[in-house]
Structures are given as C-alpha cells and as structure tokens.
Amino acid sequence: MKDLFSKCSEEGGYFSYFRMRGDRYFAMPVLESPPGRIMQFQGKKMVQWIINDYLGLTSIPEIKEAAIEAAKRWGVYSPMGARILSGNTEYHVKLEKMLSEHADKEDAALFNYGYMGVQGTTHALIGKDDVIVIDKLSHASMMDAAFATRQFIPFRHNDPESLERALKRARRLHEGGILIMIEGVYGMTGDIADLPPIVELKKKYGARIFMDDAHGHGTMGKGRGLGFHFGLQDEIDVYFGTFAKAYAAIGGFSAAPKDVCEYIRFNARSQVFAKSLPLVVVWTIIKTIEYLKAHPEQYDKLWENTNKLQNGLCEAGFSLGKTQSPVTPVMVPAEDFETGMKFLHKMRDEKHILISGVMYPVVPKGVFLARMIPTAAHTDEDIDITIKAFKEVRDELGLKWGERFEKTGHHHAI
Numbered sequence: 258m259k260d261l262f263s264k265c266s267e268e269g270g271y272f273s274y275f276r277m278r279g280d281r282y283f284a285m286p287v288l289e290s291p292p293g294r295i296m297q298f299q300g301k302k303m304v305q306w307i308i309n310d311y312l313g314l315t316s317i318p319e320i321k322e323a324a325i326e327a328a329k330r331w332g333v334y335s336p337m338g339a340r341i342l343s344g345n346t347e348y349h350v351k352l353e354k355m356l357s358e359h360a361d362k363e364d365a366a367l368f369n370y371g372y373m374g375v376q377g378t379t380h381a382l383i384g385k386d387d388v389i390v391i392d393k394l395s396h397a398s399m400m401d402a403a404f405a406t407r408q409f410i411p412f413r414h415n416d417p418e419s420l421e422r423a424l425k426r427a428r429r430l431h432e433g434g435i436l437i438m439i440e441g442v443y444g445m446t447g448d449i450a451d452l453p454p455i456v457e458l459k460k461k462y463g464a465r466i467f468m469d470d471a472h473g474h475g476t477m478g479k480g481r482g483l484g485f486h487f488g489l490q491d492e493i494d495v496y497f498g499t500f501a502k503a504y505a506a507i508g509g510f511s512a513a514p515k516d517v518c519e520y521i522r523f524n525a526r527s528q529v530f531a532k533s534l535p536l537v538v539v540w541t542i543i544k545t546i547e548y549l550k551a552h553p554e555q556y557d558k559l560w561e562n563t564n565k566l567q568n569g570l571c572e573a574g575f576s577l578g579k580t581q582s583p584v585t586p587v588m589v590p591a592e593d594f595e596t597g598m599k600f601l602h603k604m605r606d607e608k609h610i611l612i613s614g615v616m617y618p619v620v621p622k623g624v625f626l627a628r629m630i631p632t633a634a635h636t637d638e639d640i641d642i643t644i645k646a647f648k649e650v651r652d653e654l655g656l657k658w659g660e661r662f663e664k665t666g667h668h669h670a671i
C-alpha cells in the first residue's frame with residue numbers, strides 16, 4: 258500500500274523534469290517588473306516574447322488609469338456575490354452588450370476566467386444524449402470540458418476527413434445534438450482552424466460549432482476574430498473569447514443567440530456557483546474596447562511586428578511550422594530537448610532575450626517549441642536584436658534546426 262503523497266517526491270506527473278530539479282528558471286520564473294516589452298528577470302532587463310499582450314495594452318497609460326479609477330470607486334470586492342443573486346451590475350450588462358456587438362451575435366455571457374467559461378458553456382450545453390466532436394489539438398480547458406462529459410469523439414487536428422468520420426460516428430451513437438469544438442487560432446502552434454470545410458460538415462451533419470478564439474480575438478479579422486477573417490462568423494454558433502490575452506485583463510465570454518446565452522447564464526455551473534467578475538475588471542475591459550475602437554493602429558502594429566519577426570526568423574533559416582497568426586513557434590527537434598534548453602538559457606543569460614520553451618503536456622509528446630509572442634509594443638530594434646541573437650546562439654551551439662523540418666510554406670494571414 259502506498260501513501261497518497263508518495264508521488265509528490267517521485268518522478269512523474271506533469272513537468273516532472275522541472276519539479277525534480279526544483280527549477281524556477283524555466284518553470285514559474287519570477288518576473289521582477291510589470292508586464293511590458295522589457296521585463297526584468299534575475300536582476301537583468303530583457304526583451305521579452307513570453308506574454309500574450311498582443312495589442313501592447315499593458316503599455317497604455319489610459320487603460321491603467323481606468324483600472325485605478327475603478328479600484329477607487331469599487332475596490333476589488335465589488336460586486337459581492339454570484340451574479341444570479343447579488344453580483345450583477347449595469348456594467349456587466351453593458352459589457353455583455355458591447356461584446357455581443359463586437360462578435361456580431363445577439364448576446365454574450367461573461368465568465369471570470371476563460372478556463373471556467375469553456376467548462377461552464379460546454380457543460381451547460383451538453384445534455385445526456387448530446388456529444389462533443391473535438392479537435393485533438395484543442396487547449397486543455399476544452400479537453401478537460403470534453404473529458405468531464407464522457408461523451409466526446411476526437412478528430413485529427415484540422416483534418417476534415419477525420420472530422421467527417423467522427424461526425425458519422427456521433428450521429429450513429431447519439432440521439433441528441435453534436436457540438437464541434439475547435440480553437441480559432443491554435444495557441445501553441447499558431448495555425449488557424451480550417452473553417453470552410455468545418456462549416457460545410459457542420460451543416461451536413463446538423464451540428465453546432467463552439468470556437469474558442471482565445472488567441473484570435475483581438476488578433477485576427479481586424480481584431481474581431483477568426484470568424485471574421487474567413488467571413489464565416491455567422492456559422493460560429495458559440496464564439497468564445499478570453500480577456501487574458503489581447504485584452505490584457507482577465508475573464509472570458511461566450512457570444513451566441515439570445516436564448517442560448519440566457520441558458521448558459523443560468524446553467525453554467527462554473528459561473529452560477531462562483532462570485533461575479535469584479536467591477537475593476539469589467540470597467541477596465543469596457544474602457545479597453547473603447548480604446549481599441551479609437552486606436553485601430555494597435556492591430557496594424559501587431560501585424561507589422563509579426564511579419565517582421567516571422568520573416569526575419571524564416572530568412573535566418575528557422576522553421577515556424579504552420580503559423581498563420583502572431584503566435585510564433587520556433588520548431589526545435591524533439592531529440593534536441595536538452596540543447597533547446599541550453600539555447601533558451603544562452604538567449605536569456607548572454608543576449609538578455611526572454612523566450613519560453615513549450616513542451617508536453619501543453620503540446621503533444623515529442624514536440625518542443627521556443628514560442629514567441631510579438632506584440633504591438635515591440636520596437637524594430639527589439640526584433641532586430643532578437644533575430645541576430647537567434648542566429649548567433651544557433652551558430653555557437655552548432656545547431657541545424659531549420660534543416661530538420663520540412664519547409665512548410667509559411668505564409669501570413671494578412
């Protein structure tokens with residue numbers, strides 16, 4: 258018989274490599290300055306590519322001022338209670354209206370976290386006869402939501418033939434409705450959902466689409482997301498976004514027809530039984546949306562920087578996989594895991610450039626990425642010194658990464 262806690266001092270579990278080494282360099286690094294293009298790590302100021310501040314909003318003083326104003330008015334505690342009882346305000350209602358307009362849906366329902374929103378929305382909608390058909394590369398929040406229903410069929414990432422097989426099976430085995438769960442922009446690899454064939458199949462099999470556009474909301478389709486990018490927003494039955502990335506805040510929302518949002522509001526257990534989103538956050542997001550409407554150049558700058566960084570890395574011989582979004586994954590051969598770590602170490606210690614390594618369970622086993630997020634706040638110089646450092650460290654370590662990946666015809670979304 259083993260003690261419950263014995264696993265905690267043994268190899269195993271997620272990120273065991275780091276846990277067993279007591280690592281705080283790659284895992285849970287302590288960042289010593291507020292978010293921005295330059296951040297301090299272990300006493301050194303570095304150009305960072307690790308936060309999802311796509312639109313550079315962490316550097317906009319007006320937005321910070323809005324949050325300060327809101328904190329003075331409401332503290333961090335308002336409103337008190339769950340939304341259904343004592344936690345609703347005119348600003349929650351107003352923000353939902355703004356989000357529904359932005360997503361071109363009848364309504365939107367707020368959540369405190371994207372993660373909670375995916376659970377809540379999915380569990381509200383999936384009844385005992387229904388089934389989820391889910392892209393295998395979906396974010397953990399979606400996989401967890403699907404696992405919990407126990408009624409799901411996975412399909413190969415972005416593969417319409419595999420999706421059709423899953424839909425046929427779903428129709429054969431289940432009497433109720435089908436929810437196709439996909440991401441808009443896949444947050445680790447940066448490739449985008451192949452919406453046209455997915456929409457065709459949803460119509461053919463009478464299914465509904467839930468699209469988690471955590472990384473596409475604010476960054477694609479002029480900021481309105483991947484549905485707009487394809488001109489297919491009407492076909493996304495539930496459009497999901499988080500505020501934790503491009504909007505530089507916290508929380509999430511499901512945008513959908515009115516009756517569906519109302520049903521979600523009353524049935525999403527992760528939100529019904531939790532305190533409401535704080536007003537500091539609600540108010541700041543309202544001001545953020547107003548700011549972005551008046552400043553479309555933030556979006557243009559994001560893409561200018563994205564193209565400059567991605568073209569520069571490709572020209573230098575690195576492979577960026579299939580990204581079509583600002584997410585910039587530099588592909589590292591899996592067998593070079595230790596060398597990949599050394600590479601990131603040298604980039605930090607010698608070049609003062611902060612990049613994250615991404616591995617299982619965030620991405621499938623055998624994949625290792627040096628993942629970068631360009632933002633509207635980065636400068637030309639930041640990009641130039643980063644690309645130069647990439648080349649120098651690669652040559653110092655004698656790495657041949659680019660040659661080990663097939664050239665994927667990397668091209669840009671705009």
Ligand SMILES: Cc1ncc(COP(=O)(O)O)c(C=O)c1O
Pocket residue numbers: 370371372373375396398440444469470471472499500501507508509
């Ligand atoms: C695709 C996707 N969905 C959901 C989430 C969770 O969002 P949040 O951080 O708002 O809980 C994330 C964040 O990592 C994400 O990338």
